[in-house]
Amino acid sequence: MRTLLVMIWLFLAAVSAGTVSARVQIPTTPVTVIKAGRLIDPETGTTATNQVIIIEGEKIKEVGANLAIPSGATVIDLSRLTVLPGLVDAHTHMALTYKEQPENNYYYLTYVMESSTLRAIQAASNGIQLLNSGFTVVRDVGNNAMYADTSLRQAIEQGWLPGPTVIPSGPIIGSTGGQLWPTPEMYKQHNIVFPEYIDADTPDEIVKAVRQNMLFGARTIKICVDCKPWGYSVDDIKLVIKEAAKGGCKVEGHVQTPEGAQRAIDAGIYIIAHGNALTPEHHRQMAEKGIFLTGTDTPFTKYRGSEAAFRQTVAKLRDAWEKKVPLTFSTDFDYWNDRMKNEKTGEWLSRGELTIAFLDTWKAANIPPRDILYAITINGYKAADIIKDRGPIKPGLFADMIAVSGNPLTDIDALRDVQFVMKNGMVFKKDGVMSPEKFFHPGPVRTPNGRWTR
């Protein structure tokens, strides 16, 4: 007994002296060093060679030539590649995939036939596919079932699975009917418009809808400006902007008529979605006011579009660029068909590959690679309102970056073959192969209390 007490005393003494605790593993912040053969700054359109990027944990610590490599750091040699910030799709719908069968491309039926839970899993898969193609940020703006978009953002943020930084809008807010034309019985007896749209007609309803979306995790607010002849007035849109600002959200307006575009511009909206209804005069005003355009510029491919529609899309994008509208790369991607295959290999194209294929439209509009790169990075971060936290490869920001073989400043198609992806300082893809194991956790490793971070 006496011996035991002595041993316990010796043990406690050792603990207090630190001799035992020194053997306990104390987690240290991992340091990763990237050696970049070329490093592009899309803000200035310049390239620096042989750069070293030091990453501590999730954030960039230092960037420069000839930096000393800290001992114990993991070194990733990308000296044969071009490193650049991650890409942004500024308007997409990861939790919606309408098809030729069975819904005949009619997305109204997708709402009825596919559950929110199924669509949330589709969104998670699409997020992984997009990250694999270099998209580290996605604005996901509605038609996402019952808040599948905000749930996906929360799941990625907590560390359950890999995916881009999601800027979700929650359901689109609109005046009666949203973008749908439901039957009286489906509308009145089954509330069919929700959750794809929230009906908000009066100022009180508008305020409530905006607040509820923010309560449930929206980081941006999406409205239908003119989906119906009784769409939102300038004052309605101003009210949305004012209320959204209280929760730190900017507003994007779906616009499909020239009149609606003018009301959105007059109200001082942050982003106008879809370029089809915009005139050169709208472009001029948007440039003057600094209103972002998510043009959703669909290319003409074997699986989508028509030549006539493509010609118009290209002409509108070209005019917007000439007038210096703040352009973003955006797709409105929310569909699938069985022609979506690589013509050479016959293999299915991923959601990421289908997304980056929208470069075709930008090339057809003869927009210089430097400006396309600016749109798909810098303006994307600004439209997503995250540029102070992530995007540019600068000290203090989250370590998100990609690497490609060629130089996208001279050949934008280099972006189609992303070899390396890092998100929050963790390697998601290397040597062209996904290796995302570290992103999958059996529990929440960040924001464990479930509260939204701002």
Ligand SMILES: [Zn+2]
């Ligand atoms: Zn859309």
